Amino acid sequence: MILDAQHSLVAQSLDSPLGAETVNGDGFGFGWYPVGSEQGSLPSIFHSVEPAWNDENLREITDAVESPLFFSHVRAAAGPPIQRTNCHPFRYLNWLFMHNGVIHGFHELKRDLTFAVDRSLYPHIQGTTDSEVLFHLALTFGLLDDPIAGMRKAVQFVEEIGRARGVDHPMQGTIALADGATIWAFRYSSEGRSRTLFHSVDIPTLQEMYPDVPRLKLFGQRARVVVSEPLNDLPGAFLEVPESTVAILGTEGYHYEPFMARAVPA
Structure with missing residues (x-):
């Protein structure tokens, strides 16, 4: 998935056909939970x-690490500087967070958004990105108790502040959260034209569809991935997550829930 797939993470860092930025070469991150x-x-x-594509440590780590749940991310800096503290995924306690997108007008909204972060959480913000602030807003609004409600309140707050400051469509992107057992993958934008988000079909179905593809025999029966772009061109291997939806991946597989009823009008 990270190195060797047809459209691996490294391949997407060089050429991302469905991404807002074709090249994502401003750093990367890898987060993983233990066996x-x-x-x-x-x-x-x-x-x-x-x-x-230029960090030999990535191959060393992916060759050595065994993990039942991991996140990986390549970055295209949209303003905040290129530094390690600005690379995803972000971590708080047992939670991992990634964001593929942008808070439009963040330069104008940053003070209001950052000052809304709970005082106890504020020292944990180490970088300067809109994504890390969004994560800490969601934590402030109850993510630890209810991830969907916490993220919804954070996005609604961003939209409220954005509209008050004259930003037409403040929120854009897809978001991934994990707590060690479950993944929540959100697709939402204020204008209703979100960046892409896909998840794989279950492995038994794929093996039945493509019995002659050797690579599929390498995966366990419960292997699943959530990605910004499909990892290969096999028809039917990946399903697109609908707009304003959260895909939840647990031990029983995927299910969807509505995230936001509609985009907030400008």
């Missing part, structure tokens, strides 16, 4: 400001 991970397990993270 036997369950809700509450603490993840490890590795960040680098090197392009993913």
Whole structure:
């Protein structure tokens, strides 16, 4: 998935056909939970400001690490500087967070958004990105108790502040959260034209569809991925997550829930 797939993460860092930025060479990050991970397990993270295609440590780590749940991310800096503290995924306790997108007008909204972060959480913000502030807003609004409600309140707050400051469509992107056992993958934008988000079909179905593809025999029966772009061109292998939806991946597979009823009008 990270190195060797047809449209691997490294390949997407060089050429991302469905991305807002074709090249994503401003650093990368990798976060993973330990073998036997369950809700509450603490993840490890590795960040680098090197392009993913140019960091030999990435291959060393992916060759050595065994993990039942991991996140990976390549970055195209949209303003905040290229530094390790600005690389995703971000971590708080047992939670990992990634964002593929942007808070439009963040330069104008930053003070209001940052000052709304709970005082106890504020010292944990180490970088300067809109994504890290969004994560800490969601934590402030109750993500630890209810991830969907916490993220919804954070996005609604961003839109409220954005509209008050004259930003037509403040929120754009897809978001991934994990607690050690479950992944929540959100697709939403204020204008209703969100960046892409896909998840794989279950492995038994894929193996039945493509019995002559050797690579599919390498995966366990419960292997699943959530990605910004399909990892290969096999028809039917990946399903697109609908707009304003959260895809939830647990031990029983995927299910969808509505995220935001509609985009907030400008």
